[in-house]
Structures are given as structure tokens and as C-alpha cells.
Amino acid sequence: MTDAPETAAAAAPVANRLRIDEHGHLVGDAWITRNDPFPCVNGQFGLTPPMNGAVLHTNVGGLPGTIATFSNPAKQASAHFEIGGHWSGSEKNGQVRIHQFGPVNGWEAWHCADGNSMWFGIETEDGGDPANPLTSTQLTACAQVLEALSAHGDWGFPLQVTDNTNGKGLGAHYMGGLAWSPNGHTCPDPSPAGGGPRSHQRGEIVRRAKILRQHGQYPAPAPHPAPKTTPLLEDTMILLNQGEGAITPIAIPNGAKRLRFASNSEATLHADFGPDHGGSRAIEVAYMAASGVAIPDGAIEAVVHRIDGGLNQVACTVTE
Numbered sequence: 001m002t003d004a005p006e007t008a009a010a011a012a013p014v015a016n017r018l019r020i021d022e023h024g025h026l027v028g029d030a031w032i033t034r035n036d037p038f039p040c041v042n043g044q045f046g047l048t049p050p051m052n053g054a055v056l057h058t059n060v061g062g063l064p065g066t067i068a069t070f071s072n073p074a075k076q077a078s079a080h081f082e083i084g085g086h087w088s089g090s091e092k093n094g095q096v097r098i099h100q101f102g103p104v105n106g107w108e109a110w111h112c113a114d115g116n117s118m119w120f121g122i123e124t125e126d127g128g129d130p131a132n133p134l135t136s137t138q139l140t141a142c143a144q145v146l147e148a149l150s151a152h153g154d155w156g157f158p159l160q161v162t163d164n165t166n167g168k169g170l171g172a173h174y175m176g177g178l179a180w181s182p183n184g185h186t187c188p189d190p191s192p193a194g195g196g197p198r199s200h201q202r203g204e205i206v207r208r209a210k211i212l213r214q215h216g217q218y219p220a221p222a223p224h225p226a227p228k229t230t231p232l233l234e235d236t237m238i239l240l241n242q243g244e245g246a247i248t249p250i251a252i253p254n255g256a257k258r259l260r261f262a263s264n265s266e267a268t269l270h271a272d273f274g275p276d277h278g279g280s281r282a283i284e285v286a287y288m289a290a291s292g293v294a295i296p297d298g299a300i301e302a303v304v305h306r307i308d309g310g311l312n313q314v315a316c317t318v319t320e
């Protein structure tokens with residue numbers, strides 16, 4: 001099964017930064033469910049910080065199958081989270097379901113044998129084939145979970161990829177060898193271990209997690225535009241009359257706050273708002289740089305005088 005190609009314009013909603021609450025529950029604006037019973041039957045309390053990080057797994061199936069497996073005591077297997085996917089219908093409105101199996105403030109999941117006491121476990125749905133890459137929606141959900149775990153007080157760890165069982169960050173199941181998978185798992189990859197694609201997507205998960213931390217959302221918001229001066233009307237750009245001493249009357253609409261001038265060479269002007277509004281203001285206009293003057297409250301007209309030789313072109317814009 002293959003994914004629909006991602007397009008740059010794919011209308012994925014903004015994903016928000018999540019957090020771990022005082023009960024060890026992942027909370028926030030996302031599609032989060034918790035196992036019933038919580039925690040699931042496989043696992044045990046007694047986990048203590050610090051933790052080295054989180055281990056990425058793949059489930060060779062779908063989220064409902066994982067829930068059934070982790071609810072079966074005979075399986076002796078669990079994880080802290082599973083990231084659902086579209087293969088099982090665990091994706092809607094651009095979000096995948098994030099299912100939590102147990103609290104992350106003291107409950108040990110059974111996901112990597114000798115590594116259980118130092119690592120959180122994150123399962124991911126793969127539609128039955130680990131050769132399926134994590135979808136973009138899954139990558140973002142992985143990043144949300146990883147970031148929240150990383151920021152979780154004494155339980156936290158750096159946002160980075162690690163391939164070392166003594167390292168810190170986001171690891172892969174296979175890195176623990178037989179001590180972590182007596183069956184010789186190559187999880188989260190199909191054989192051989194490290195052959196990808198999923199283990200190689202950890203860098204992207206970490207990248208998105210850092211954006212979530214920095215901006216509170218993924219993707220990051222568009223940069224703020226420069227503070228704008230809104231022309232009141234398209235036709236409020238007025239070319240001043242040319243010639244030394246030339247005058248140009250300019251009507252000032254309601255709400256106008258400023259006259260802005262631009263010139264193709266230096267110019268000297270006076271703007272006269274009338275005796276009730278402080279009279280005349282001198283304005284020096286630099287080459288290729290706008291300069292302006294505040295419009296006094298209540299002024300309805302300005303008369304702009306050319307003080308210089310008046311040969312260059314000067315434009316005036318009335319702005320809010």
C-alpha cells in the first residue's frame with residue numbers, strides 16, 4: 001500500500017505543542033485517546049527518572065491490532081504510545097490518533113526488554129508493512145509526543161537522534177540488539193536493521209519537535225510582515241506639482257494619519273495644514289527613502305510647497 005503523494009499545498013492543519021500533565025497523561029489540542037483499562041495490562045509501575053529517551057517502533061499492523069495485543073496478558077508487550085495511521089482509519093481531519101497505554105510518570109512499558117527501565121516506547125502503525133514510511137501526519141504526531149516527553153521535567157531528555165543504548169534522544173528498537181529484542185527484531189525497519197525507511201525518519205521527527213518547541217506549533221507560523229502603512233486609497237498617490245515654489249493641495253480623508261513622500265532625488269518641502277493645525281512643517285526627503293509627516297488631528301487639507309528647485313519628481317501618499 002502506498003501513500004498519496006504529499007503536495008506542498010496539502011492542507012494539513014497546524015499541529016499544536018502538547019504536554020504531559022501531573023497524572024502522566026499526554027494532553028493538548030490533538031486526537032488523543034487513553035487505553036481502557038489505563039494503564040493496559042502489560043507493564044508495571046516502578047519506573048523512575050532519569051530516562052534516556054524514547055524508542056521508535058513499528059507495529060506491522062494497525063492501531064486496533066496493537067490495542068488488542070497490548071491488552072492480552074499472554075503477549076507480555078506494550079508501549080507508552082502508538083501513533084495511528086490512515087491504514088486503520090486512525091486518521092481524520094489531517095490528524096492521526098495518538099493512543100496512550102499508560103502514564104509516563106512511573107509506569108514501565110514492555111517494549112525493549114533490557115531497555116525498558118530507561119526508555120519510553122512509541123509504536124507506530126505501518127499498515128502491516130514496515131517498508132511503508134511514516135506519513136507526514138504520523139511524523140508530526142511522533143514529534144508532538146517526543147517533544148512532550150522531552151520537556152517532561154525530570155523525565156526529559158534532549159531532542160536529538162541517538163543510535164546508542166547509552167545515548168539520549170530518539171532511538172530505534174534494533175539498536176539494542178538481542179538484549180532489546182530476543183527475537184532479533186529489526187524494528188522499526190524491515191530487515192536489515194537500519195535499512196529504513198522508518199529509522200531514517202527520526203531526524204525529521206526531531207526537526208519537527210524542535211519547531212513545536214520553538215513556535216508552539218508545526219509548521220511554524222509565517223513570518224510577521226513588516227508593519228504596514230496602508231494607503232487609504234489606491235489613488236492617494238499624488239505627484240506633486242513641479243517647479244520652485246509650486247504648491248499642491250492635498251485633501252485628507254477621515255482616518256488619515258500621515259503623509260508619506262518619496263522622491264527620485266533629495267527634495268525639500270513644506271506641508272501646511274492651516275493655522276488651526278499648527279501651520280507649516282518642513283520635510284526633507286532623501287533619495288530613494290520615504291519620509292513623512294504626521295497629520296494633525298482634524299486637519300482636512302494640506303498644501304505642500306516645493307522649497308527646492310522643484311525639478312525632481314516627488315510623490316505623496318496619504319496613509320492610515
Ligand SMILES: [Zn+2]
Binds near residue numbers: 111
Ligand atoms: Zn519494536
